[in-house]
Amino acid sequence: MPKSSKTTESITLRGFTPYKEKKGEEYMNEAQKDHFRGLLQTWKTELMEEVDRTVSHMKDEAANFPDPADRASQEEEFSLELRTRDRERKLIKKIDKTMQLIEDDDYGYCDTCGVEIGIRRLEARPTATQCIDCKTLDEIKEKQIGG
Template identity: 75%
Template structure:
């Protein structure tokens, strides 16, 4: 992978990370601003469910930020773009679709098949 391509992915990842961090900050502000003690139990339950959903979403985003940070480190170490399973180069189209990908499309497909088989 060329230096220009690595820089391209660094820019994508940093922008994505910035958006996620910004969303997380807005969630905290929203939850602090909208936290109310509704007298109606149904309204309270609705608010608690909404907050719970937001927190689950933010937890997934927190994990994604960790993956982004790991990927940025791979780029810095010049190890980005190689499949963790078979060692073949991950295609640019796959990396464009999923910049944090660590498996080539073939290995990812096999992993998903195995996951489905063991999950039944």
Template identity: 70%
Template sequence: MTETHAYNAEPYSFEPYQAGSDEEYMNPAQEAHFREILLAWKRSLMEEVERTVHHMQDEATNFPDPNDRATQESEFSLELRTRDRERKLIKKIDEALERLDNHEYGYCEACGVEIGIRRLEARPTATLCIDCKTLDEIREKQRG
């Protein structure tokens, strides 16, 4: 199954975790599953950063035409903004990996309940359960 995350258009594949009926939440097998997902996602982002650096080095040209130069600068600016968002995402991935190391991954930071396997597969860096995230978004909307 191919997943695409809102943060990155690069798809990566993983098999959805099939939990047994009496399986404990965030057992070592589940932790390993999410570590694999997070590391694959981070690797994909890091490769994209590397490609951008090489692309910008290879494509950097001093165009005599101001329109061509402006177009190139605009393209580079867009790429850099995208890489900046991905840099922030890599930080979130690293934080999720740290929570995994501390056996705190998969639990809501606000109320402590299980976030859930399917939600974590959809958003591996999630730190809030769906209820707390919904309340957070409502509060954010009210603040404007």
């Protein structure tokens, strides 16, 4: 995974309330799935609102500056915004895929080893598909191969 997408995936949602687990509660029960459905939907909505704001901003701010330096600055700003929106577009697809995992009862378990990913890790990164141990091993392997 490219480094730039890691920062985009970290979430901070308005009105987020951590899930309060009950003693003896079964992992990924209906209440937990509802919690993550809501979290993912809120995240997706916020990302989509940001896309709308970008389009409006670019329409409003688009100007044909006579000065080449001003024009270049604006083009660079728009380019950065579009790259960010492209990462967010990919993230929206990942959120949709994650919501499908919830519907298929496959959410919350590591793709690599099958263990529970854990409520707190999923709250920090709701699209996580690996437990922290497998993800750490993958990152170490990635550094050894790519670095």
